[in-house]
Amino acid sequence: MSEDNLVRISPYELGSVEDWIRLYGYKNKFLKDRGFKEVDPFTFYRDLFPEGSLQKKGEHLDENHSIKGNVIGIQISKAKKRSKSFVITDDLEGIKYVTDVSFGLIAPVNYFGKNRVSKNARFLFAFVIDLDYVRENNIRDLLFQIKNKLLPNPTYIVNSGRGLHLYYFLDEPLPLYRHYQKTLTQFKELLIDRIWNDYTSSKKEKDMTGVLQGFRTVGSWSKLGKEYPVRAFKVGKKTNLEELKASIPFCKFDVSLKFPQKDKKKSKKLEYYKKNFPDWYERRIINKEPARERKWIVKRALYDWWKMKIIEKIGAGHRYFGIMALAIYAKKCGISYEELEKDAFGFLEILDNRTEEADNHFEIDDIVAALNCYHDNYFTFPRDTIAKLTNVDIPKNKRNGRKQKAHLELLKEIKKIRKKMGEYVNEGGRPKGSGTKENQVKEWRKNNPDGKKAQCIRDTGLSKMTVYKWWNQ
Numbered sequence: 001m002s003e004d005n006l007v008r009i010s011p012y013e014l015g016s017v018e019d020w021i022r023l024y025g026y027k028n029k030f031l032k033d034r035g036f037k038e039v040d041p042f043t044f045y046r047d048l049f050p051e052g053s054l055q056k057k058g059e060h061l062d063e064n065h066s067i068k069g070n071v072i073g074i075q076i077s078k079a080k081k082r083s084k085s086f087v088i089t090d091d092l093e094g095i096k097y098v099t100d101v102s103f104g105l106i107a108p109v110n111y112f113g114k115n116r117v118s119k120n121a122r123f124l125f126a127f128v129i130d131l132d133y134v135r136e137n138n139i140r141d142l143l144f145q146i147k148n149k150l151l152p153n154p155t156y157i158v159n160s161g162r163g164l165h166l167y168y169f170l171d172e173p174l175p176l177y178r179h180y181q182k183t184l185t186q187f188k189e190l191l192i193d194r195i196w197n198d199y200t201s202s203k204k205e206k207d208m209t210g211v212l213q214g215f216r217t218v219g220s221w222s223k224l225g226k227e228y229p230v231r232a233f234k235v236g237k238k239t240n241l242e243e244l245k246a247s248i249p250f251c252k253f254d255v256s257l258k259f260p261q262k263d264k265k266k267s268k269k270l271e272y273y274k275k276n277f278p279d280w281y282e283r284r285i286i287n288k289e290p291a292r293e294r295k296w297i298v299k300r301a302l303y304d305w306w307k308m309k310i311i312e313k314i315g316a317g318h319r320y321f322g323i324m325a326l327a328i329y330a331k332k333c334g335i336s337y338e339e340l341e342k343d344a345f346g347f348l349e350i351l352d353n354r355t356e357e358a359d360n361h362f363e364i365d366d367i368v369a370a371l372n373c374y375h376d377n378y379f380t381f382p383r384d385t386i387a388k389l390t391n392v393d394i395p396k397n398k399r400n401g402r403k404q405k406a407h408l409e410l411l412k413e414i415k416k417i418r419k420k421m422g423e424y425v426n427e428g429g430r431p432k433g434s435g436t437k438e439n440q441v442k443e444w445r446k447n448n449p450d451g452k453k454a455q456c457i458r459d460t461g462l463s464k465m466t467v468y469k470w471w472n473q
Contacts, residue, residue, distance in 0.1 A: 016357075017224070020161065020162050020224060021224055021228065023134075023135060023136065023162075024159065024161060024162075024222070024224055024228050026136055027134065027139055027159050027164070028159055028231060030136075030139055030140075031139075031157060031159070031233045032233070034143065036157065036233040036234060036235050037233065037234045038231060038232065038233050038234075039156075039218075039232050039233070039234055040219070041095060041099045041217065041218045041219035041232075042092060042095065044156065044218045044232045045071075045092055045095055045106070045218070046092060047155075047156075047169065048108060048125055048126060048167070048169060049071060049090075049092070049110065049125060051090065052090065053068070053090070053110070053123075053125075053173070054068055054069065054070055054071060054088070054089055054090040054110055055068040055069065055070055055089055055090060056089060056090045056091070057089040057090070057091055057093070059089075068090075068110070068122075069110030069111050069112050069120075069121075069122035069123065070087045070088060070089055070110060070111060070112075070113075070114075071087075071088035071094075071106060071109075071110055071111075072085055072086070072087060072088070072106075072107075072111050072114070072115075072116040073085070073086040073088050073094060073095065073097060073098035073104060073105070073106050073217065074086075074098065074104065074105040074106075074116070074214060074369075074372065075097055075098050075101050075103070075104055075105075076102075076103040076104075076105070076365045076368045076369055077102075077103075077365075077368070078102065078103070078363065078364045078365040078368070081341075081345070081364055081367075081368055082368065083368050083369065083371075083372055085114065085115075085116060086098060087114055088106075095217070095219075098217045098220060099217050099218070099219030099220050100219055100220065100221075100229075101220050101221065102220070102221050102226070102365070103216070103220065103221070103365045103369070104216065104217035104219075104220035105214035105215065105216065105217060105369070106214055106215070106217045107212055107213060107214040107215070108124060108125045108126035108127075108128055108167070109121050109122070109123065109124055109125065109176065109211070109212055110122045110123055110125070110173075116372075118178070118181065118212060119178065121176035121181065121212060122175075122176060123173035123174060123175060123176060124170070124173055124174045124175075124176055124184060124211050125169065125170060125173045126155070126167050126168055126169045126170055127167075127168040127170075127188055127191060127211070127244065128165055128166065128167050128168070128209075128213070128215055129154075129165070129166040129168075129188075129191060129192055129195050129196070130160075130163060130164075130165055130207060130209060130213075130215065131163050131164045131165075131166065131195070131196055131200055131201045132162060132163040132201060132203050132207060133162055133163060133201055133202045133203040134162070134163050134164045134200070134201055134202070135202050137199075138199065138200050138201055138202055139164065141199035141200055142164070142199070142200045145199065145200070146235075149247075151194065151195055151200075151247065152168065152191075152195075152239065152243065152244055152247035153235065153236040153237075153239075154166040154167055154168050154235050154236060155167050155168055155169035155234070155235065155236055155237065155238055155239070156169070156232050156233060156234055156235055157232075157233050157235050158215075158218060158230060158231065158232045158233070159222075159230065159231045159232075159233070160215070160216055160222055160230050161216075161222030161223045161224045161228060161230070162222075162223065162224070162360075163201075165215055165216075166195065167232075168191075168239050168244060169238040169239070170238060170239065170240060170241070171238045171239065171240045172240065174241065174257075175257065176211070176212075177257075177259075179259075180257055181210075181211060181212070183254075183255065183257075184211045184255075185210045185211050186253070187241075187244075187245070187253055187255050188209070188210070188211055189208050190248055190251065190253060191244060191248070192206055192207075192208055192209075193206065194247070194248050203317070205317050205391075207317075207389075208385075208388055208389060210385075216230050217230065218230050218231065218232045223360075241255050242255075270285065273285075298332050298333055299333065299461075299463075300333045300334070300335060300457075300461065302329055302332065302333055303326075303329045303330055303332075303333040303335050306325060306326055306329045307326065307343060309322075309390075309392050310322050310323075310326065310347055310350075310351070311347075311350065313390075313391070313392045314351065314354075314390060314391075314392070315354060315391065316354050316355060316356045316357075316360070316362075317391075318389065318390045318391050318392075319351045319354070319362045319366065320362075320366050320369070320370050321370075321386075321389035321390045322347075322351070322390050322392075323344050323347065323351075323366070323367055323370035323371065324370040324373045324389070325381075325386050325389070325390055326340065326343065326344060326347075326370075327340060327344070327370060327371050327372075327373040327374040328373055328374075328381050328386065330374055331373075331374055333463075333464075334457065334463045334464025334465055335457075335464070336453070336454040336457070336464065337371075337374055338454055339454050339458070340371065340374060341371065344367050344370070344371060345364075345367060347367075348362065348363075348364065348367060383396070437462055437466050437470065438470045438473060440460050440462060441456065441460070441462070441466070441467055441470040441471060441473075442470070442473070444456050444459060444460055445471075453467055453468065453471060456471075
């Protein structure tokens with residue numbers, strides 16, 4: 001096909017499946033013609049996770065094993081509507097389970113143990129920028145901007161099908177302390193905003209992804225099918241945080257690792273806790289037991305509200321993140337995974353009907369991938385980030401600058417005044433005569449001897465934690 005034929009299509013026409021298959025071949029040839037060497041999956045991931053950076057197979061069984069993380073690969077099965085995790089150790093043997101499959105994911109991160117949760121994240125080995133809908137002119141402009149140092153030079157460019165993944169391998173991996181994850185995610189958003197521009201992608205809306213985000217594995221199938229696997233091309237050397245920051249003009253963002261300062265009033269606080277919470281003081285301060293996992297369980301009204309937002313607001317470019325947010329709110333509200341899964345797949349037809357491009361249908365594997373967030377403990381995901389990813393306005397609960405305690409006192413006084421004026425006031429709380437939450441659970445079980453916990457949660461409106469607490473009492 002001649003160059004004249006290639007440029008007839010407008011860069012903002014997203015195109016058909018056949019068009020993207022042609023573009024897939026064009027991008028591979030374009031990168032090869034510029035002397036970039038294609039590498040196999042093992043070479044790519046060995047470069048990303050150098051030998052010795054991960055725990056050796058079986059080493060965790062030794063008494064004096066090293067404290068190193070593992071890579072967690074995810075294989076998503078469309079047929080079974082399930083995802084499966086694989087622990088990949090230092091020999092990288094486990095990558096065979098997430099390559100040459102229909103949908104494999106690996107994040108540029110290693111984790112302690114077998115669970116891919118944010119609190120177990122150990123080190124970040126690369127920043128990955130996902131450019132979607134990359135056409136001929138986009139990849140040419142991308143290379144032009146890189147060559148002229150308008151954009152940072154990636155270590156690898158990966159052809160993911162319709163788009164490109166730009167991998168910036170780090171000379172030294174960055175520690176993923178909980179407070180530092182937020183800093184690195186904010187910096188990555190600055191990188192995305194710089195690299196994803198009108199010239200490098202034909203899609204206007206930018207997809208903001210965090211540093212723990214997984215990407216289709218090199219060697220797995222792209223969304224175009226088995227015949228069009230994800231392919232990696234070596235482009236440049238490894239980099240570091242300061243070099244990446246220098247590539248963003250006038251960037252003053254502080255990327256340094258800072259630990260939270262200790263509270264100067266800590267000794268006074270400890271005296272307060274010793275006096276008022278002696279059990280906690282003995283367990284945490286004297287016996288030095290680890291802190292218990294903190295969880296926030298809120299009313300299911302938030303979950304139900306988001307289901308309505310999916311129907312009303314979620315568009316074609318935000319469907320994955322809409323289901324991801326549903327999983328996050330399910331975790332926040334104590335909704336069982338079974339109920340979440342049923343609700344999520346119930347949205348499949350609705351969201352797929354909003355497809356704008358023939359090759360971008362919303363499919364089962366998209367939902368399965370998004371539901372992983374339920375198990376990955378994303379329930380502390382910031383409200384602003386969810387709003388940005390889903391393009392849905394999520395208003396704050398306004399207190400007009402008041403502390404929660406003062407705000408509640410004010411509301412009580414307002415209720416009293418309204419009652420004196422003869423207005424109806426909803427007192428809220430449990431209806432009279434309903435008894436304690438324990439009795440509510442007991443009464444439900446008495447009336448539903450074969451009932452499940454999830455059904456009890458739905459019928460009573462109690463939280464998951466409450467139902468589980470009194471279920472066997």
